[in-house]
Amino acid sequence: MKYISYIKAAAITAAALATASCTYDPYDTDIDPVHETMNLTCENPTVEIDENNLQAPAITFSWTPARSMPDDYMLNYKAELDVLGNSFGSKTVITSGVGFDYTYDDATGRYTATFTHEQLNNWYSDRWGLPVNKPFTLEFRVIADWTGGSEFETPEVRKVSAQVKPIQVIIFACDKMSVGGNAVAESTEINKTLENENVYAWKGTLSPGELQIPVEFDGVTYYLHNVDGSTAIADGTPMRVEMTETKSAWTVPAAGEYRIVINMTDKTATIYSEATDLQPLVVTFQANGDVKEPFVTIEVTDLYAFGSGTGWGVKTLGLVQSLADPQVFIFDGANNPLKTLAGPMKFCISKDFNCGKTEENHNPAHNQNNAYCFTCPLTADGGKQEVAAELNKVFYLHGGADSNTRNSYIKMPSETNFIIFDLRNNTLLAQKK
Numbered sequence: 001m002k003y004i005s006y007i008k009a010a011a012i013t014a015a016a017l018a019t020a021s022c023t024y025d026p027y028d029t030d031i032d033p034v035h036e037t038m039n040l041t042c043e044n045p046t047v048e049i050d051e052n053n054l055q056a057p058a059i060t061f062s063w064t065p066a067r068s069m070p071d072d073y074m075l076n077y078k079a080e081l082d083v084l085g086n087s088f089g090s091k092t093v094i095t096s097g098v099g100f101d102y103t104y105d106d107a108t109g110r111y112t113a114t115f116t117h118e119q120l121n122n123w124y125s126d127r128w129g130l131p132v133n134k135p136f137t138l139e140f141r142v143i144a145d146w147t148g149g150s151e152f153e154t155p156e157v158r159k160v161s162a163q164v165k166p167i168q169v170i171i172f173a174c175d176k177m178s179v180g181g182n183a184v185a186e187s188t189e190i191n192k193t194l195e196n197e198n199v200y201a202w203k204g205t206l207s208p209g210e211l212q213i214p215v216e217f218d219g220v221t222y223y224l225h226n227v228d229g230s231t232a233i234a235d236g237t238p239m240r241v242e243m244t245e246t247k248s249a250w251t252v253p254a255a256g257e258y259r260i261v262i263n264m265t266d267k268t269a270t271i272y273s274e275a276t277d278l279q280p281l282v283v284t285f286q287a288n289g290d291v292k293e294p295f296v297t298i299e300v301t302d303l304y305a306f307g308s309g310t311g312w313g314v315k316t317l318g319l320v321q322s323l324a325d326p327q328v329f330i331f332d333g334a335n336n337p338l339k340t341l342a343g344p345m346k347f348c349i350s351k352d353f354n355c356g357k358t359e360e361n362h363n364p365a366h367n368q369n370n371a372y373c374f375t376c377p378l379t380a381d382g383g384k385q386e387v388a389a390e391l392n393k394v395f396y397l398h399g400g401a402d403s404n405t406r407n408s409y410i411k412m413p414s415e416t417n418f419i420i421f422d423l424r425n426n427t428l429l430a431q432k433k
Helices: 002-023 117-127
Strands: 040-042 046-048 057-063 073-083 103-105 110-116 136-148 156-165 176-179 188-192 199-206 209-211 214-217 220-226 239-244 250-252 256-263 268-272 282-286 295-299 304-306 328-332 341-348 352-354 365-367 373-375 386-388 394-396 398-400 409-416 418-422 427-431
Touching (some): 040 136, 040 156, 073 110
Parallel strands (some): 046 156
Antiparallel strands (some): 040 057, 136 156, 176 214, 220 239, 352 365, 394 427
16 A cells, blocks of 8 residues: 555656646746847938949948947957848858948947948949849848857847849840740741841741830840830831830731841831831843943842952852841851952852843843942042952942943952941941951
């Protein structure tokens, strides 16, 4: 019986302890809570970087001191600035004592860290690599911790954020450009033209509806649209455009073939319908410039070099016709079996043609030497001559089928491997690439 009474006593004791354990809280009964005193604030939590006042203060963070400790403890503050989402990583964080300094004001008893518009602008693009024109959120953190003393002291940590709008940059740059919207059967890339890397061109079928021109740059998709906000197409006329992230479109009024030319330098878009589209060059002339010959009409689709620079043999240039203008042709030696052109030559619009005349003592067949050609200007008195073109310098062309024109030659620079023939403006640009 005595044994049973021991069991009972033990059970009662265990039950009492179990009851006590449900309510026991050492933080309430044994350890006083740490009384933290540091308070961090941002004086201007909404900021717009001012490009006209870069040296001025843009944003200020301030904080009150952390709790007081005995003299054998040394208090240290570390302040950090970063962009929300970076988690104060080592590659993005700006740290006090390295990237900036903070100050203490005896009168107010507060610490402050101030950043200028220039600092924020530089870090925005260089340190944080943020998208152009994209607002972002700054995070500022202060860590107060102690060294020395007999026991470890829990640091005080405070964090505050601020909204920042960067300098708004007019963007006209492109990694990829396309045509889109329900006016096209499927999205198609708009390519750079061979003759100008800042000009993009496309030609194809559009249906009535919305025509979008998205532009991808630096990981962000922008949309071209009229500066005045209208959606109307000024058919065949350059329209001033801008790039924004807001989706926008032109209204295509009727189905048909359209040519689209985007000039990133001029910040213009030109959309040609069939009614206004640029037309190929068509030349009407008389063989050898002879007024007795019948007129011949030829559409220029290629040019043919002839002269001492070709060994007096005709060379088909195999030119590429620009999508931006059918009267612009490009000789691209990197993709042309001829590779280079050099020496005196003229550029004929045909290497063989038939005038259609069948009268006695007349040969209706003619070759490049009888054709209309582009060459150097004649002398002041209209005589033939040979003039040297220079690399990277616009050379003005003269065209004709008369004897003096056909016997005048352009001396092409050595190792010329890229030529832009602008027959609309009668120019040639020789380059070595």
